[in-house]
Amino acid sequence: MAKDWWKESAKDIPIVKTDIPGPESKRMHASTTRYFHGLSSQVKLFPVCFSEGHGIMLKDVDGNKFLDFSSGIYVTSLGHCHPKISEAVAHWAKRLMNAHDFTTPVKEKLCEKLAEVLPGKLNAMQFYSDGTSAVEAAIRAARAITGKHEFISCFRDFHGKSQAAVSCAQMLRGDVFSYGPTRAPGFYMVPRPNPYHPHFKKPDGSIDTDGYISFFKEFITESTVGNVAAFVLEPIQGWGGSIVPPDDFFPKLRKLCDDMGILLYADEILTGMGRTGEWMAMNHWDVVPDIVTFGKSFGNGFPVTAMVVSEENAEALDKISASSSYGGNPMACAAALASIEVIEEEDILENVRTVGAFIKKRMEEIKENHPIVGDIKAKGFLLGMELVKDKQSKEPFAEAGKLVYQKAFRKGLAWIPAGHILRMSPPLIMD
Numbered sequence: 001m002a003k004d005w006w007k008e009s010a011k012d013i014p015i016v017k018t019d020i021p022g023p024e025s026k027r028m029h030a031s032t033t034r035y036f037h038g039l040s041s042q043v044k045l046f047p048v049c050f051s052e053g054h055g056i057m058l059k060d061v062d063g064n065k066f067l068d069f070s071s072g073i074y075v076t077s078l079g080h081c082h083p084k085i086s087e088a089v090a091h092w093a094k095r096l097m098n099a100h101d102f103t104t105p106v107k108e109k110l111c112e113k114l115a116e117v118l119p120g121k122l123n124a125m126q127f128y129s130d131g132t133s134a135v136e137a138a139i140r141a142a143r144a145i146t147g148k149h150e151f152i153s154c155f156r157d158f159h160g161k162s163q164a165a166v167s168c169a170q171m172l173r174g175d176v177f178s179y180g181p182t183r184a185p186g187f188y189m190v191p192r193p194n195p196y197h198p199h200f201k202k203p204d205g206s207i208d209t210d211g212y213i214s215f216f217k218e219f220i221t222e223s224t225v226g227n228v229a230a231f232v233l234e235p236i237q238g239w240g241g242s243i244v245p246p247d248d249f250f251p252k253l254r255k256l257c258d259d260m261g262i263l264l265y266a267d268e269i270l271t272g273m274g275r276t277g278e279w280m281a282m283n284h285w286d287v288v289p290d291i292v293t294f295g296k297s298f299g300n301g302f303p304v305t306a307m308v309v310s311e312e313n314a315e316a317l318d319k320i321s322a323s324s325s326y327g328g329n330p331m332a333c334a335a336a337l338a339s340i341e342v343i344e345e346e347d348i349l350e351n352v353r354t355v356g357a358f359i360k361k362r363m364e365e366i367k368e369n370h371p372i373v374g375d376i377k378a379k380g381f382l383l384g385m386e387l388v389k390d391k392q393s394k395e396p397f398a399e400a401g402k403l404v405y406q407k408a409f410r411k412g413l414a415w416i417p418a419g420h421i422l423r424m425s426p427p428l429i430m431d
């Protein structure tokens with residue numbers, strides 16, 4: 001149910017008073033972009049200036065109130081300015097903002113709490129201040145654990161924009177090399193199972209996960225120099241379109257990794273901390289990875305991320321220093337600890353499961369009744385709707401995606417820009 005601190009409940013918003021963007025947003029944006037460059041397509045399309053956020057509501061400088069359907073960018077998952085989290089940060093902002101990587105009382109509590117909620121023996125950790133740094137640490141950890149240097153990642157996954165992270169992804173965006181013209185040596189990519197567009201099919205046309213697994217085995221044997229440290233992937237592909245793999249995929253991938261002596265690294269930066277109705281998306285398939293990273297929702301907006309490996313590999317973390325200027329500072333630890341406690345105290349995982357099932361059912365109905373809705377993707381509050389020109393050819397309908405995105409934004413729905421897959425990640429507190 002709506003809480004007092006939300007200030008607005010879902011039924012009272014959006015409230016749109018001006019054109020979007022309004023006059024004050026336009027003025028501020030124009031003077032800011034005289035100096036500030038490199039904006040995302042989201043901001044370019046809707047240069048709105050936000051001034052406040054409470055719960056599921058975002059307010060702009062023209063007084064318009066938006067329904068937040070993206071949680072910032074999969075970040076403020078427990079709502080904007082959750083009082084418990086804001087107060088926890090403020091507490092340490094007034095006492096001790098930074099103590100390098102020395103132990104602090106709040107770091108002690110966060111380590112214990114995170115180890116408690118994670119499955120298996122995932123309990124050896126380091127803290128960073130952005131997702132990309134946690135991914136870089138995971139790559140270093142995989143090399144330190146195995147003494148090997150190669151990596152396999154998946155088509156259209158995203159892991160960040162620094163050298164190793166970007167080498168696990170595609171570097172060409174549109175017709176420009178966004179992140180540099182070459183992938184670092186030793187990084188390879190393979191297709192990941194997408195049930196709506198399978199590369200490998202059974203005779204009845206449905207996806208064949210065994211086909212993927214045997215291709216991975218052959219590819220690793222033939223293409224690499226036999227020094228693969230880890231298989232890196234998003235459990236559910238976030239940016240690429242909320243693509244949920246078939247249920248039998250991860251148990252089979254776990255076995256392949258074990259058979260080939262390769263670590264399984266699940267990048268849960270987008271999927272972790274309740275987004276799918278579990279602490280980790282991998283929990284849906286009872287598969288425990290060897291390495292996992294958390295970010296985005298981990299501090300509900302405060303920059304704090306984590307890289308965790310299983311206990312038997314803890315010693316390798318001493319070979320890769322955890323020391324950084326901001327990683328694990330007291331405010332960051334307080335934000336992450338309070339966020340985990342909110343998930344427990346407010347029964348957020350159950351809310352995501354119940355409301356998520358309701359949303360999925362409504363999306364199925366929309367799919368049945370609309371010729372351009374080809375597929376829906378849903379795991380908890382990680383949602384997507386794929387628009388196609390016709391259901392037979394499954395040809396992407398990007399123009400429709402853009403139109404729906406823009407029309408809804410003008411009506412007060414703050415969400416993530418779409419190609420032909422409409423992506424939604426509402427706050428997990430949404431009732």
Ligand SMILES: Cc1ncc(COP(=O)(O)O)c(C=O)c1O
Nearest residue numbers: 130131132158159160267269270
């Ligand atoms: C799966 C995944 N990994 C890593 C990152 C990079 O995180 P950050 O933007 O905090 O550096 C992202 C960001 O979108 C992500 O979705």
